Amino acid sequence: MGNTKVSRRFRAMSELVQDKDYNYTEAIELLRRSSSAKFVETAEAHIVLGLDPKYADQQLRSTVILPKGTGKLAKVAVITKGEKITEALSAGADLVGAEEVIEQILQGNIDFDKLIATPDVMPLIAKLGRVLGPRGLMPSPKAGTVTIDVGQAVQEFKLGKLEYRLDKTGIVHIPFGKVDFSEEDLAANLLAIKESIERNRPTGSKGKYWKTMHICSTMGPSISIDINSLKEI
Template identity: 70%
Template sequence: MKTKSRRMQENLKKITDELYSPVEAIKLLKNTANAKFVETAEAHIVLGLNPKYADQQLRATVILPHGTGKTVRVAVITKGSKIEEAQQANADIVGSEDLIQDIANGKLDFDKLIATPDVMPLIAKLGRVLGPRGLMPSPKAGTVTTNLAQSISEFKKGKLEYRVDKTGIVHLGFGKVNFNSEDLLQNFESIQESINKNRPPGSKGKYWKSVYLSSTMGPSINIDLSTLKS
């Protein structure tokens, strides 16, 4: 039987069985984030969805007002005059057929891949490479667009794509634990508002079932759903 580390045992003593408000949970999350690196603040949200049904699938994006705390490398596949537009918008990697070939060869040194609609037929063959990594461009994710400058800027500032997994849970990082509490709270509230706004048409009954916050290496903190911002 695997035993808990001394650090985790000490952290668990700080958490009771009670339900916490987001404000209380974020303070506790910061207090229990004592690993040897700057941990990510995470939200794990159980929704009343069964994604095996098409009308209960949730996939959307949210812009975190205070960013993610991570440096996002953006690659763009396009052609013609759009190549210069992407370069001027500070994309980290820009290309056309050459970049497609690099990706096919396993070169994936980027965090987000954006494409213009005219090159999507060329990118289709990369599905096996990009799909499992969640990097395949998609209109729903805002990564297939003609407005490259806006899309590049948003992802670099903290735009996140999220989706419900096969068990009906959304997992999201919403900042770093060295953010101040108010910034983390505003980021979390933005996620909540986005999930509510994008509620699938097939969702019936109770939509939010449970929410837990944690740091990367910290214990889960159960949120009182009645305290969520309406």
């Protein structure tokens, strides 16, 4: 790694960021200033929690609805039957059906960001695990993607509902908008994430739950947030 090349753009942006914990509002303002790629970058949060995912009671997997959206309209597919097909379509699902959608997925044609299924078709979709599992698209009740309330689920994922989970190193990585959002909108989304992680604290969590939180844009430098500044709200 000794001779890793750092681009002039990245070096210039990194110089804006001091080695300290920022109040979350300052951090968001800095994130927008330090984003300089030629495309609209995503704002990302990387949160280290005092959890060890080896233990069943210290795992974290949930969803959060970003009040200001993700900046990207999600494409939602639904596998269901009967009158739920109409419900999914009227809620704005992009692809709806049963066997034909399953067939399409098995052939590797996966043109969607979220897949929702009703409980009655779960036996049918078991065989999709090998295709969807590695992509994190397999429907699951914990992620809110196996449900009877198809219409509501479709609308929520369209609006900006995100699934997040603790990775095996104890970190949650989650996007919270785009760098061209206003600072207020990015702050509202970040606070929604903080509240959701707080609310879903696993029963086995011991000691300090929040360890560190950093935000960055896709190509920008990492900015450390003073977690207490988020808690005072």
